[in-house]
Amino acid sequence: MSAKKPGKSATQRAIAFLLILQTTLIGIQAENRIHHGDSPIEVLMWMINQCIPVLKQASSLQDKQKKDK
Numbered sequence: 001m002s003a004k005k006p007g008k009s010a011t012q013r014a015i016a017f018l019l020i021l022q023t024t025l026i027g028i029q030a031e032n033r034i035h036h037g038d039s040p041i042e043v044l045m046w047m048i049n050q051c052i053p054v055l056k057q058a059s060s061l062q063d064k065q066k067k068d069k
Contacts, residue, residue: 012065019058026050 029050030043038046 012061015061019054022054023051026054 026047030047033043033046034040
């Protein structure tokens with residue numbers, strides 16, 4: 001059994017919350033782009049390009065958690 005570092009779970013929850021918030025804001029901005037006349041396909045491609053860094057951050061966090069265990 002490994003001892004958890006104090007505050008680690010709070011940090012993980014904060015990072016998860018920020019990633020969710022970032023993804024939500026990308027969705028809101030995408031909706032605004034559609035309302036301003038961008039085509040849905042253009043907006044979808046833009047969203048994918050915006051979400052790739054978010055997914056990389058989440059993957060990096062997951063890898064770091066595995067290494068810490």
